[in-house]
Amino acid sequence: MVATRNTRVMLPRARLPCTPLRLRLLSRRDITTLGLRREDPARIWERRTALTPQAVEQLLVESNGKGKEELKVQVESCARRCFSDQEYHEAGARIVPSLNDDVDVVLGIKEPPLSDVHALLKAGEAAGKKRTWMMFSHTHKGQEYNTPLLSSFLLPNEGQTLVDHELLTAPSIGKDGKEHLKRVAAFGWYAGAVGAGEALSLTGVALLKRGVASPLLHLPRPYTFGSLAKFKVALRKTGDAIRSAAVAIREPIVIGLTGAGNVSGGAKDMLDAMGVVWVTVDQLADLRKDCACDKIYACAIPPSSYLTTHEGSQYNRVEYRKSPELYRSQFAEKIAPFLTTLINGVGWSAGYPRTMSTEDLSGLFDRTGGKQKLVAVQDISCDKEGGLEFVKKYTTIDERYFEGPNGMLISSIDILPTELAADASAHFSETVLPYVRRTLFPNATESDRCGELATLRRAVIVKEGELTNQHRWLLPRVDDWRTSIRSSRTNPVPSHVSTRSIKKKVLLLGSGLVAGPAVEILASRSDVHLAVASNNLVEARGHSKARSNVEAISLDVSDDTALGEAVNTADVIVSLLPAPMHPQVAKHCIKHGRHLVTASYVSSEMKALDQQAQQNDVLLLGECGLDPGIDSMAAMRILDRVQREGKKVTSFVSWCGGLPELSASQVPLRYKFSWSPKAVLTAAQNEAQYKWDGQNVNIPGHQLLSRHFPWVDLWDDLPLEGLANRDSMPYAYKYGLGPIDSLTNLFRGTLRYRGFSTLLDSFRKLGLLRSDPLKSPPQTWDQMLLSSAGRELGVREELRCRDIGSVLRDLVGAKQADETHDALRCFGLLPGDQSSPRVPMPLLSQPTNVDLFAHLLSKKLAYSPGERDTCLLHHSFDLTSPVSGDGQASTQKVTASLLCHGDENASAMSVTVGKTLAFAALRVVDGQVKRRGVTGPYEREVWQGVLESLEEVGVVVEEKWS
Template sequence: MSTAAGLRQSSRSLLKKQAKRTLNHSLRLSSTTTSQVTLGLRREDPARIWERRCPLTPDAVSELVEKDGVRVLVQDCDRRVFPVDEFVKAGATIHPTLEPAHVILGIKETPLNELVTTPVASDSGKPMARTQLMFSHTIKGQPYNMELLSRFLGTGEDAKLLPRLIDYELLTGEDGKRTVGFGWFAGVAGALESLSAMSQAHLEMGIASPFLHTPRPHTHPSIPSIRAALKGIGEEIKKDGTPKSLGPFVIASFLTTGQVTQGCLSILQDLPIVNVKVEDLPALVSNPGTNLHQVYLVHALPKDYLTRPDGGQFLRDHYYRNPDQYKSEFDTKVAPYLTLLLNGVGWQPSFPRLMTNEQLATALTLANQVGPARFRCIGDISCDIQGGLEFLPRESTVSEPFFNHRPEGLPAHLPSVQIMSVDILPTTLPLDASQHFCGVLMPYLRSLIKEYKGEKNGKEHAKSLNRATVARHGVLQSQHAWLEENVNKWRAESGKTASAGASAAVTNTPKKKVLLLGSGMVAGPTIDELCKHQDVEMIVASNLLSEADNLTKHHQNAKSQLLDVSDATKVGELISQADLVISLLPVPFHPQIAELCIQHKKHMVTASYISAQMRELNDKAEAANVLLLNEIGLDPGIDHCSTYSLLDKLKSENKRVTSYISFCGGLPAPEHADVPLGYKFSWSPKGVLTAAKNSAVFKLNGKPRHIFADELLRRYFPDVPISNTLKFEGLANRDSNAYIKTYDLPKSKEMSTMLRGTLRYPGFADLMQLFKGIGLLSSTPETKIQLESWNDLTRQVFQSSFGVKFSKKPSSLESAFRDIMSIDDASKLLQALEWLEIAPSKDRAASRLPPVPKQPTLPIDLLATILAHKLAYAPGERDMVVMSHEVVASGEKDVKECHTADLVVYGTPRASAMSLCVGLPVAFAAREILSGKVRMRGVRGPSDPSVYTPVLDGLAAVGIGMKENVKLYNPGMESVLAKGLERPLL
């Protein structure tokens, strides 16, 4: 089987399993396939007089008809950018209702009186659910469209044939970025409409500027025509300049790095643009000699206008964690000097507004002092009503693109502000926007067509379509389940009752109550994800109330509570009131929490390994009908989920696994890894140091291997070839062979390789071995030392380990090292110890270190304390998670295939990669348990598809999914690892 065929078959298998789960094993895709698929191209809502866009071009229709054998129906519409006759010439048929269509496409939401929800017949005579694609404007719970959403939801057998609703806004790539949309065209049109509106404001002041001839986007046939006109304006400015009475034209772009920004900046480049900084604005505007033959563009960055009341500097990472500690001074630092403000950024309630109502008055007062044309015009491309610009009262229309606004209470002597806030900007560029949209949509459309035909399907696009599905078979998809509450509210207010085509859960269902114990680094993503769903209420209980407050303050459906986990009575009381308990406490606390969950018959989720104590609770949990779900973080967690999914797929294809290799590591991003060990810590390093003293058992390249604890840091893998750009070394993890049973793999003698390992940057093992060699990892009671100062730690440990004494001079320590190791190792070790400030140094000034323990302490604990301090992540630094599986399997005619699954995740300003990869699987699993779809009971890991499939789907939906690939087997990985392991040791 070819690689491509293997991927298509795998994707088709996955789609079948997802459909099977959704319909409770009562409906399969293969039972409702059809030889010819019919597409319906609907007209847009007649009330939207400016909507001329179309999701398919006549050329695309011709290609679908001739090459794909698709039947295309089109509704007649005189307003559409492409005349209906062009579609007929392309092979389409005019149809008034589109009822025969399997797939119906439009741009905006379908008018309710034109929505087709009845099933369509297949070749076999069995009815099929059709698919509707649109920008539905339902996924944020928009009240005005809950009736539309309710038409896709229902109860009973008939509901299984309700249409599948796919929202273009949710179509994303593996990186989580949107792939289908009109953002670039919104930016282009927004800049043009804003410049045109500005010129009219200046004309009302009695001044004509070159921008009076700015082309409005809907008046030109295409973007090249618009660019030609705008370039003419640019040439006029270069030649004659802008009016002196208006002063230099200064445009501020308060935009993001997305498509809207790219479109806006692209069109502005046709003008004689000169980029300036915020600090340059006062001199630029006040200088009578400023060149008026240019247009000045300033990119206002958060650090330019956000300040902290405590006087601290702007730090990006700190800002995203503590937005309430910042205030915008845009009204005084930027706004007064502007001719035009272009705003393309949305606003979240927890963040400071760009400008408040009160700040508008301040900005206009200062602008009036600077010059008569300052800060009179705003183009709000985001059209975020009462958002970042609190004073934005409404959207404008293409017919009336701008309006003058005078907020209540604005002093009479100040001018009103002119605002352009058209909310349908891309519709003014219908030809270019439609051609672009059609091009990016076609691969997804072909994937749908293949699905209806029952053909092998492209995995990537099928996954994207699943992520973009809001409702299917009458049921909201898991990530949108919270919308039930909004539909319930609409039904209650409108007096509607639930039926086929109405919500399957339109009742006053009580909210699910989740108790989360702990407030550590991984809690944030768990809370954020679960609180997206309004049918969930959370209590975050912690002995650090300030941490819990910070995690819950942005969520209306979460609250914090102070808790001493040793207070069993209080813990039991909280558990009894919950539907599900999430324990993110230290590992030793899990069994006692689990006992209380069993007592109160509540399910529990934790990311930790299944301990012996926890496993002993299995029978009790089963008897109480309780699930104690463990190992649902990163490693263990995502590694299990992705492995089970991959192995399940191979078993369904009757392929025999002969080799399994898995590596995972949490590391600093490469740009922040230039430190000793090439490693940084988000929590206590004690676990990492202890793991370096474990033994390891595994099988590699046909040979059983056993690395004793004393040899682990020497018998590492110097090259783990999983990346073409990053270099890694690896350490074997404990007993890999135990996972043969866990994953239900063939017996050990049938497996050539069974290996699980930890990834590190090169040099980690060698340096850690040197630390170990001089006694810094010692943990036996007799090695405790009474430390005098941190820079004397190494000398005291060395003297204790080797029974020698020497002076505190750096040269004495280096000389002692050279007696037991090579010159290079001695130099490398001393350099690292000096950097850590635990050895005397002449060259490095001491920094602030934690207090020296007052009592005798183990060397390993002293080293852990220093590493936690010196190798902590600084503000603005990011971490990285890397995971890679390689599974070798034999298919037809014993042809070996190499299947890989890889994950690379980088931390963000709001959350570390580690916290995302641990916290999100916990949240996704908890959500499935709350829904009642998980039937496992007892002490379990994520071994069942009811857990691992939605977890993997959830991760993919947020852009951190595993990327799978398959190729013909090459023994490269096993050979490289075996060669590295068997290298001679010095």
């Protein structure tokens, strides 16, 4: 039931603290103003509110009785909120476009946009306005991303008090008979209720992917209903449909539920509404023999059923909480094989055993005869890579699931209660109302028999501009952040100025394909002003998308004066320009004291600028893309642990590559391009050095393709080959692997689909990859081929069209002649052949064969609509541990892998390069990178934060330690 002025919402259970019905005597005569925020507009699904219109009316009636006016309420207008502006108006509130400086208490659910906070702070600054903010601030655990918000409430901004809903706790007697502090204002029950609904709907989709259409497929998702009551009616109807028509599956549907708190309680109530049959853990195995499919079974899974000590002793709750390292989980062996769907309501903390690891799933797959029964997981706890290690990312209401191992569908939505926004808000409003009342009128003479003032004191993080005692440990983090803001500018910010109001300026040079994902990340920060500079102003403007903190500027980087002026306007420059242009940009950065971040290898020309950069306190940070970039960061994360554990590396082999998805690779070279192919063509002729099986190997550039690795088996169903990638030897020093002599393997390679290297080598033999200027530019593609082949054969006179067959046999060999002939026909290079559409010959001032061929391939091997790319990364380390007491050194293998697919919005390559570059730039602009001079992402201050940020957007490097 939706709460309006004349209705009361019926909650699923009575669990409210005692509250006074009226506030009889108030100690203050002046008017107090409560401001009810709208939630951040960027959170499009956030429709909840902290107080219902009914609660607002109750507060106004209580405080403004007997002809006195003690309270006013402002409500920010919001068309998305689950209760309308009109309902709040009828309750007696004033509807405002934004809260003004009269507000004494600001109340909301989630943390507000920083711009809104700063606007109120500025409005009340002159009058020294004291104000209390109540919200889920997500600051009390030291969350780095909200340090700017916490800083806003601290001195020199005076008089600000922060109360966190999450810390509102009251004494409660636990199952152990002891008194514990329990949260009094939370959404846990609704998270569980909505999570159960999402899990049941997800099960219907997952079963359909297995070829089974069950009634669960037709269960609408919770957000499509106006109330909890309507949703429960739909659950009952779905249960009736299941009971009236058996589902055509071999085994019954079994839902497993973990947890014993409010979350699991909400989930259990919804499963009961559907009419599930509850069974015990001991009965799960027998259900597989029972083919009665006219019902759904559910099982509440206690920790005692799957947690044992390593020695096999039974679960003891007190011991487990005290010494979790003594325990291991047998969930994958004892329970998971019998579940269709798992609803996880158990939180997880580091140091505790995982309920199921990613590795556990492989054993689960094998146990069930090649087809895993577990098809869906709804992780309500949303502990990414936590108790369920294979939950690699958060999902959204828009995109609720991703496909995990063995085709399992995984959902981890972290704002589930907002799907039933009105009911969840009504519940939260009634639980938080006593504490809002006490915050508005702390000196009221009403008795405090329920301990509301003590509960409020426990929830205060900031008191009038200063951290409370239990939260003072957060101050160094705030100080470091503020220092980084000041140090990011040439002129230090005065200490009395609120540094958060100053925009950090980033200049992005280039507006090509990588720019989109980079802009997305940079522009998501409201404290960042981004300028996108390009010689294509229309393309640059396309990246702004009406974002207020993004501007497009026209810039020709060949105009050195204009380039210098543009660099001088920013704090950090992010360059997407070709690598040879980076030294020019870097010199301007050194001159003006600005930092530079690129995705390109650190060249010798860039290294030569190291001393100048250090002297001018400038950072020139390169290699922050995919390869180089994520590959080095992932390696450094592993090596950091290796060093801490006192182990040594004996072998390091790394592979990386960007490829079309397998379905899009049925073309010559089995490769496609989303930008200029020239870099790929030239890289295929680089010299290479590495160490393999104890032997140093040197490959001249003209032999690189012919000496490729024909079989690289890393992922199932991906037919890969590999090429050595430049000089691997310096990485022993860069990564700190130790002396090269102590390594069996030291290798970095590039991945391609099988057949790429041989065919490209044929093109090389035909002279199509040569980079020396052409004396007489060809007028047609077949003329280019004939003149190039003639030059390779040493024939002075022009080759004739009919000679092409023998030319191919002479240059590439009889074995490869047919394949090469077919590829040349596909590209439109064969003389006289009209079977392939012709690409116009480009007009270049100083053309080379490789430039012309790259242009041709960019047209012939471009991605078609709907086709996507894939980025792959795989590291393999062999380690030895210190010699043990028996004189033996143990060995260990560690792998790190990334498999990233493009989508309809962006290619995998642009995401992995652009977002990595942007996250690195944000760490620099935030002052979190102290290093100066020319360097790559080899310091913890770079790689740790960037990898964590990438994981939050779904780019995850998975580690496996054997």
